[in-house]
Amino acid sequence: xxxxxxxxxxxxxxxxxxxxGTSLKIGIVGLPNVGKSTFxxxxxxxxxxxxxxxxxxxxxNESRVPIPDERYDFLCQFHKPASKIPAFLHVVDxxxxxxxxxxGQGLGNAFLSHISACDGIFHMTRAFxxxxxxxxxxxxxxxxxxxxxxxxxxxxxxxxxxxxxxxxEKTAIRGGDKKLKPEYDVMCKxxxxxxxxxxxxxxxHDWNDKEIEVLNKYLFLTSKPMIYLVNLSEKDYIRKKNKWxxxxxxxxxxxxxxxxxxxxSGGLESQLQDKSEEERQKYxxxxxxxxxxxxxxxxxxxVLQLEYFFTAGPDEVRAWTIRKGTKAPxxxxxxxxxxxxxxxxxxxxxxxxxxxxxxxxxxxxSSQGARGDERNSSCKPCCYNLTITPINSMxxxxxxxxxxxxxxxxxxxxxGTSEERKHYENI
Numbered sequence: 001x002x003x004x005x006x007x008x009x010x011x012x013x014x015x016x017x018x019x020x021g022t023s024l025k026i027g028i029v030g031l032p033n034v035g036k037s038t039f040x041x042x043x044x045x046x047x048x049x050x051x052x053x054x055x056x057x058x059x060x061n062e063s064r065v066p067i068p069d070e071r072y073d074f075l076c077q078f079h080k081p082a083s084k085i086p087a088f089l090h091v092v093d094x095x096x097x098x099x100x101x102x103x104g105q106g107l108g109n110a111f112l113s114h115i116s117a118c119d120g121i122f123h124m125t126r127a128f129x130x131x132x133x134x135x136x137x138x139x140x141x142x143x144x145x146x147x148x149x150x151x152x153x154x155x156x157x158x159x160x161x162x163x164x165x166x167x168x169e170k171t172a173i174r175g176g177d178k179k180l181k182p183e184y185d186v187m188c189k190x191x192x193x194x195x196x197x198x199x200x201x202x203x204x205h206d207w208n209d210k211e212i213e214v215l216n217k218y219l220f221l222t223s224k225p226m227i228y229l230v231n232l233s234e235k236d237y238i239r240k241k242n243k244w245x246x247x248x249x250x251x252x253x254x255x256x257x258x259x260x261x262x263x264x265s266g267g268l269e270s271q272l273q274d275k276s277e278e279e280r281q282k283y284x285x286x287x288x289x290x291x292x293x294x295x296x297x298x299x300x301x302x303v304l305q306l307e308y309f310f311t312a313g314p315d316e317v318r319a320w321t322i323r324k325g326t327k328a329p330x331x332x333x334x335x336x337x338x339x340x341x342x343x344x345x346x347x348x349x350x351x352x353x354x355x356x357x358x359x360x361x362x363x364x365x366s367s368q369g370a371r372g373d374e375r376n377s378s379c380k381p382c383c384y385n386l387t388i389t390p391i392n393s394m395x396x397x398x399x400x401x402x403x404x405x406x407x408x409x410x411x412x413x414x415x416g417t418s419e420e421r422k423h424y425e426n427i
Contacts, residue, residue, distance in 0.1 A: 015207050016305055017215050017223045018119050022321040024304045025062070025090040027118035031145050032096030032136050034126035035231040035266040037061070040093035042269040043293060060095070060114045064088040067301055067308070068294045071351055072319060075312045087308040087319035089301045092118055098136055099148050112156050116219065120304045121226045122296075123149060127244040127263075128233035142230065142244050143251050150200065150255065153221040158195050164218065165191060186214040194222060202226070203256060225303040228252055229296065230263045237265035238289045260299055264292035311335060 018024075028036045040046070044063035066086040076084050094114045115121065125142040126135070137144065165187050172180035189211065193199050200222035201215060215223055228248070236242040245263060252259050272280050272291055284290050305324040309331060310317060320334045333340025349363045357363045 015205065015212055016324070017202070017207070017212055018219065018225075019216075020323065022306065022323060023090065024119040024306065025092050025117070026120040026122055026300045026304060027060075027092040027094045027115055028122045028124055029094055029115055029149060030096060030124035031098065031126075031148065033134055034096070034124050034145070036096065036124050037093055038266040038270055039122075039124065039229070039231070039264075040091065042266065042273050043091060043297070045273070061093040062090070064090050065297055067297060067319070069319075071355075072310065072317065074355060075310055075317045079312055079314050079317055081312075081314055081317045083316040083318070085316065085318040087301070087321055089297055091122075091300070094118075096136070097149055097152050099152070112152070112221065115153070115221055115224075119224065120300065121224050122229050122300060123226050124229045124231060125248070126231050127242050127248070128231065128236065130233075143247050146228070146248070146251060154194060154198065154200060157201070157220045157222050160218070160220065161187065161191050161194060182210060183214055186211050190215070190220075194220070200256070225305075226256060226259055227296075227299050227303055228256075228259060228261045230261060232263055232265045234265045234268040234271070237263060237268055238287050260303070262292060262296055262299060264296065269293060 028040055030036055040061060040063070044065055046061070046063055066088055069086070072086055092114065095111045097111055123146065125145050126140060127142045129140055137148075165184070168180055168184040168187055171177045172184040190201065193204060194201060201220050202223050202225060207215065230242075230245065230248055232242050240263075242263070249261055252261050268289070269291060272283065275283060280291075306321055307324050307326070308319040308321045310319055312318075320331070322331050322334060328346050329340045329343035332343055332346075349360070353363045353366065354360065357366055
């Protein structure tokens with residue numbers, strides 16, 4: 001039985017499907033000659049081959065990109081640390097797919113395996129005309145190109161699902177292995193959705209926990225979160241007009257509801273990279289435009305369900321990557337396992353208050369105050385001063401070894417009620 005279809009006006013956020021970790025990768029996927037390697041080069045400031053012929057890239061190029069964050073810059077300026085370690089997005093440039101890739105066309109099986117090794121997808125499509133740049137389909141049609149990529153990913157999953165169900169049927173149904181019967185039932189539901197309904201796994205937002213366990217076991221290509229990057233000409237990007245943009249947005253809303261579409265210009269980004277900082281600012285001001293790289297990097301990090309917090313001090317300002325929804329003790333455990341074992345509470349203040357007041361002590365005596373954050377709370381977008389009990393002591397640390405943490409999300413929210421503060425003072 002196929003999963004029930006989800007109404008557009010009742011969309012739920014996508015479930016956490018995929019590898020559970022913090023060293024996750026996002027791959028750049030698309031047809032040949034849509035600008036993937038050029039984009040990879042400007043994103044990572046590297047020099048991967050980018051030529052005007054199909055399959056210029058064969059082996060995947062991989063690099064990591066620092067996450068731009070004004071708060072990280074402020075903390076570095078404030079503390080002037082000896083060591084600076086930002087958060088990073090791991091990006092992989094994957095060779096172009098063509099129609100029939102699932103069946104081995106254009107070294108498709110190898111390239112699809114490279115996608116399988118990634119945890120999210122930058123799906124790049126070309127929306128500019130250029131007679132000097134070959135298009136493997138003969139004409140520029142980004143909607144058609146997106147359909148080709150989507151279908152190749154789905155067909156590869158379809159190819160994978162068949163043998164899995166056959167094996168489970170042999171053991172769970174004919175062999176009577178009751179332990180595998182639930183997995184068999186889930187795989188039949190996945191088959192109905194992917195093979196019969198011809199949908200991607202991620203389109204369905206109502207997978208339950210047991211079903212997600214099975215999905216995480218097999219890591220289907222169509223379960224990977226996707227961001228759509230539309231490569232425009234410099235002229236179209238600056239004037240914010242292109243005949244394909246509306247059609248692309250309509251197609252994405254229809255086929256991948258809730259997915260993000262980001263227009264950018266690989267040509268413009270490449271040109272800006274060759275300029276000095278002063279020249280870039282002058283050019284962007286004159287043309288009333290700006291780079292899209294920062295937005296793309298942050299979106300890629302977020303779609304992997306990653307967040308980060310900072311430890312900050314004169315020795316080091318460092319970003320620590322955590323999975324979305326991580327509780328405060330586990331976040332503290334990223335710094336040191338003893339921090340998690342001895343966790344008592346985290347004192348919370350808003351980053352903006354810390355920036356305006358100039359120190360933790362100044363925030364505490366200001367009208368903004370600080371509040372307690374309990375053990376079972378998720379790591380929230382604030383500054384944290386951890387109170388922890390050392391393993392060999394019954395008393396919490398109260399000296400300068402306490403840690404300031406700042407999560408990467410937009411910093412908003414109440415500073416905490418007097419009742420909350422009183423509650424944590426009594427702990």
